[in-house]
Amino acid sequence: MGNVSLTERASALTLLQQRLLACRLCQEQGYIARAHPIVSGQVEDQLFVIGQAPGHRSVAQDRPFSGPGGRILQKWLEQAGFPPGYLHEHTYLSSLTRCDPGKNPRGNGDRRPSLQEVALCRPYLEAELRLVQPKVVLLVGSMAIEAFFGKGRLEDIIGTYQERDSIFFLPLPHPSGVSRWLNAPEHQQLLHAALALLANWRTTYFV
Template sequence: MDALARLHSEILACRRCELEGLLPHPRPVAYGHMGARVMVIGQAPGVRTMIAGRPFSGPGGKLLRGWIARAGIPLEEQDRRVYFTSLTRCYPGKAPKGKGDRKPSAREVELCSPFLQREIELIDPVLVLLVGSMAIERFLGRMPLAEAVGQLFSRDGRWWLPLPHPSGVSRWLNHPEHRALVEEALERMRELLSSLGL
């Protein structure tokens, strides 16, 4: 617990992106508890997460937490049983064109990477949910979302389950066949949690 608290303090104090001119006013997010056996890795905090200081606090987070509840971890137990984090720790701002938030740059992901690696080492999750294409590519390599979602991967002594980004801006979930893949992924998660006694 002390090691995780120290890591969270380092994350909250981080100003690396500001020093490199990547973000004007960084407000890192760090939250979670030891003992979680499931980890969620998303892309970056949204504006509501930045304000709340709690990962996946916006509408997309509500949808994601609903998926996790349907897979067997009730909402009221998720902050204890699931460790929520992301590739980067600061809200990247609005996308310069179109709707939604800007995707973090490769450099931003690189600067935050040591934090995420230490979280994985400390939490040592049995199952990692990779939310969105950026997180999936980072850990499993590039692949079409429709080929990743619904599959369960075993690598590095862990299980990895890709999920789409639960953003209202994304049109991927508008297709019935894609929603069916999400249901398949949740069923795989439910079966795995049951088999592992989690």
Template sequence: MEQALKRLQEEIRACRACVERGYPATPPPVVGLGTRARILLVGQAPGGMESDSRLPFSGPAGKRLFTWLERAGFDPERIREEIYFSALTRCYPGKNARGSGDRRPSREERALCTPFLAREFALIDPKLILLVGQMAIEHFLGKMPLTQAVGAEFEEEDRFYIPLPHPSGASTWLNSPENRDRLEHAIRLIRWHRTHLIPSKR
């Protein structure tokens, strides 16, 4: 599995399908590191900092996400080994028209890129999948409000899906105390699954 995943990563890094079709995504594609991970995390798309560092969730949103994961029991030094970081699209989409945040990758860009995610999913065969943000949640679980998704777990074919809000500072969703409670519940769920379903590598 590990070698096949590394080959797939090389294929993703070489992809320029969006650019060739005139979509405004900016390579290089960003891929995860944890080729032995059994937990999959799926975000929306890399940000500008991730595009520069070529490391998923290496910007301010990633810092916030990592504090959640640490509270869910992950060793900060090993998070990128224990979790495989993936996304719906792998190239920086650029700023949105208002300049207030990053552009959401279009349906067409997602259609081009998500087959990579499907292949990663098949190789990793994860039992726990963390879905970060509305777009990733919708891709796997269908349309639903964040208030319904975050704090709940969804089981399908012996796999558990746990939604999280997007950790971007631009999101105001966590300003509400009720939503912060939902996030706390999600963190407890992740902690439980990590302990009970995923064999410890420590």
């Protein structure tokens, strides 16, 4: 996509987002009762977030990361030097699947999308990455991290990064009140190390 102009990429992204919003694959195959995909972002966005899936608040507001997790993620961006509002104004917000998977049958939090659902949605995500060409991709939560880095312990992954095709992929823990991982001080230190990397890239690569 390197020789394609920004205008051409913007037009292609608009068409892709329209196709995504019209997608009903998971509903047609019986994984969810009702499809309601959401998209958020522009082709110029240099920061790209990949989460697990939108929750019910995000679907209700047609805006990813509309719940408490979004507020925490915005605070993390501010700790890395980004201004208030950056998450929803200047960040491309994506996820492994685009519809609310519903509640966990065991009653704690949201259901993890199945591998089949993730596979149905993956071509959209790959196309977004090709068109947006971000500088930094934040992999938020263990499921998003595993989709790109493979399985591993958060303790061994948070605070590290990988560079692929001139894009920095930075794993972050899930910013949710349900997760207890961040309760440990040593895990907080790993998060601060990750945010320090993000702060360094912000000063180097972001306008």
